[in-house]
Amino acid sequence: MLSIQTFTFNAFSENTYVVSDETHEGVIIDPGCYSREEQKELTTYIDDHKLNIKYILNTHCHIDHVLGNDFTKDKFNAPLLIHKIEEAVLKAVKNYAPVYGFEGYREAEPDRFIDEKDTIAFGNTEWKILFLPGHAPGHIAFYDLKEKMIFAGDVLFAGSIGRTDLPGGNHDTLISSIQKKLFLLPDEVVVYPGHGPTTTLRREKISNPFCALSLIK
Numbered sequence: 202m203l204s205i206q207t208f209t210f211n212a213f214s215e216n217t218y219v220v221s222d223e224t225h226e227g228v229i230i231d232p233g234c235y236s237r238e239e240q241k242e243l244t245t246y247i248d249d250h251k252l253n254i255k256y257i258l259n260t261h262c263h264i265d266h267v268l269g270n271d272f273t274k275d276k277f278n279a280p281l282l283i284h285k286i287e288e289a290v291l292k293a294v295k296n297y298a299p300v301y302g303f304e305g306y307r308e309a310e311p312d313r314f315i316d317e318k319d320t321i322a323f324g325n326t327e328w329k330i331l332f333l334p335g336h337a338p339g340h341i342a343f344y345d346l347k348e349k350m351i352f353a354g355d356v357l358f359a360g361s362i363g364r365t366d367l368p369g370g371n372h373d374t375l376i377s378s379i380q381k382k383l384f385l386l387p388d389e390v391v392v393y394p395g396h397g398p399t400t401t402l403r404r405e406k407i408s409n410p411f412c413a414l415s416l417i418k
């Protein structure tokens with residue numbers, strides 16, 4: 202049984218997830234904590250629940266998802282895992298962080314590159330990795346087959362999809378990732394997105410105005 206704690210961090214209202222199971226092992230997905238208060242909020246949860254953080258995972262490396270990479274790597278002594286294609290996206294963040302007012306941003310080195318051949322394992326949990334480019338060129342999602350849930354970053358939101366106007370973004374690629382890959386998962390899968398509330402694949406397959414299956418020509 203997974204415990205999922207959602208934090209909404211930084212000026213972009215980004216969802217950071219701490220996911221753990223009954224063994225108290227867990228992962229941090231997209232640490233967006235930036236301020237002292239946000240760092241404290243995250244640390245307090247992890248300390249209070251006596252969690253052993255095995256990995257720090259980035260679905261993709263836009264600024265709002267990586268602001269806390271350095272802090273969490275250091276604090277919890279856990280390796281940072283990203284897709285190889287996102288390395289350039291990550292390296293670019295330090296160049297534009299000050300423009301957005303994040304003068305204190307510090308880049309963290311990824312420790313390992315992961316793709317669909319790999320699985321993420323902690324405690325009694327094992328996740329598949331889905332490669333879902335379009336919003337970002339090396340975007341991945343973490344899928345728990347047993348619990349029927351997916352941490353999907355900025356691919357699909359409740360009633361919306363990720364923007365595709367940032368460097369490396371491509372609208373057709375994103376729609377294809379959603380319709381030809383993400384939507385092949387069971388309808389009841391719960392989607393934990395990078396922004397906003399959770400949804401289900403069923404709901405988005407039927408009613409999402411950007412990618413519902415009825416829109417396939």
Ligand SMILES: [Zn+2]
Pocket residue numbers: 261263336337355
């Ligand atoms: Zn993004």
